[in-house]
Amino acid sequence: xxxxxxxxxxxxxxxxxxxxxxxxxxxxxxxxxxxxxxxxxxxxxxxxxxxxxxxxxxxxxxxxxxxxxxxxxxxxxxxxxxxxxxxxxxxxxxxxxxxxxxxxxxxxxxxxxxxxxxxxxxxxxxxxxxxxxxxxxxxxxxxxxxxxxxxxxxxxxxxxxxxxxxxxxxxxxxxxxxxxxxxxxxxxxxxxxxxxxx
Numbered sequence: 001x002x003x004x005x006x007x008x009x010x011x012x013x014x015x016x017x018x019x020x021x022x023x024x025x026x027x028x029x030x031x032x033x034x035x036x037x038x039x040x041x042x043x044x045x046x047x048x049x050x051x052x053x054x055x056x057x058x059x060x061x062x063x064x065x066x067x068x069x070x071x072x073x074x075x076x077x078x079x080x081x082x083x084x085x086x087x088x089x090x091x092x093x094x095x096x097x098x099x100x101x102x103x104x105x106x107x108x109x110x111x112x113x114x115x116x117x118x119x120x121x122x123x124x125x126x127x128x129x130x131x132x133x134x135x136x137x138x139x140x141x142x143x144x145x146x147x148x149x150x151x152x153x154x155x156x157x158x159x160x161x162x163x164x165x166x167x168x169x170x171x172x173x174x175x176x177x178x179x180x181x182x183x184x185x186x187x188x189x190x191x192x193x194x195x196x197x198x
Contacts, residue, residue, distance in 0.1 A: 001089075001142070001143050003028070003090055003091065003093065003096070003143070003159075004143065004162065006164055007164065007198040008198065009198060010198065011026065011198045012195050012197060012198075013025060013027070013196060013197075014040070014194070014195055015193070016048075016166075016190055016192075016193050017190070017191045018053075018188060018190055018191060019187075019191060020169055020173050020176075020188060021166060021168075021172065022169065023113070023163055023165070023167075023169050024165040025161045025163055026162055026164050026198075027039075027040070027160060027161045028090050028161060031085065031090045031159070031160070032087065032090065032160035033085070034085060035099050035107065035160035036160050038077050038078075038109070039161070040195050041077045042065075042109055044195055047067070048064075048190050048193040050189060050190070050191065051190050052064060052066075052069045052187050053173055053184065053190070054070065054184075056174055056176060056183075058174045058175055059115070059116050059117065060114075060115060060116050060150065061098075061113060061116070061150060062113050062115060062173050062174055063100055063110065063112040064111065064112070064188075064190060065110040065111045066109065066110050069187075074109030075108045076107060076109060081106045081107055082105070083105040083107070084099075084101070084104060084105055084107065084157075085158045086154075086155055087159070088135055088137065088140075090159040091144075091149065091151070091154050092151060092152075092157065093140075093144055093147050093148070094115065094116060094117060094147040094148045095113065095162050095163040095164075095167055096159045096161070096162055096163075097111060097112075097113055097159070097160060097162060098111060098153065098159050099111055099157055100112050101156075107158065113163060114149050114150045114153075115170050115171060115174040116148045116149055116150050117148040118148045119148055124145045127141045127144065127151070128141055135154075173188050
């Protein structure tokens, strides 16, 4: 599955250095050109440096990218929301980097990394039954079955990257103590987000 392949030499990747460790991400510029451009430009401009993962839900995802740290802030590099970009081969499997939004075509600067490790057997059976014609190619079903993910977000949140190193850090962050609003009690900070060649 293309989504799970390692980056090619010379490809631009993101290195997210957090106060819990480092996460490395590859991008899908063909599938989601605007989301990738938005993230890379923000990262290069230092927009994400010092920003927190403000919403953390174990067995689901970790969310960040809001300079206000409230979940209400942040904007795209264009200063306005941009449209969703969906691709049948880029899905919300474990480790996916997706745009957070507040409904269709409301992408700004916030994103999340899928952390969930399991998908119910019945759901997998349904995916297999639906098959490729209904949007569930074999490789996708296999990935959900083996890795887990948040399949219900497919077609709702743009998947534009994938963690290829540092999922143990994502798991560690997902396990921090949070308050009633899923906000970590001790800030989980992206100290530096860099775009470098692999």
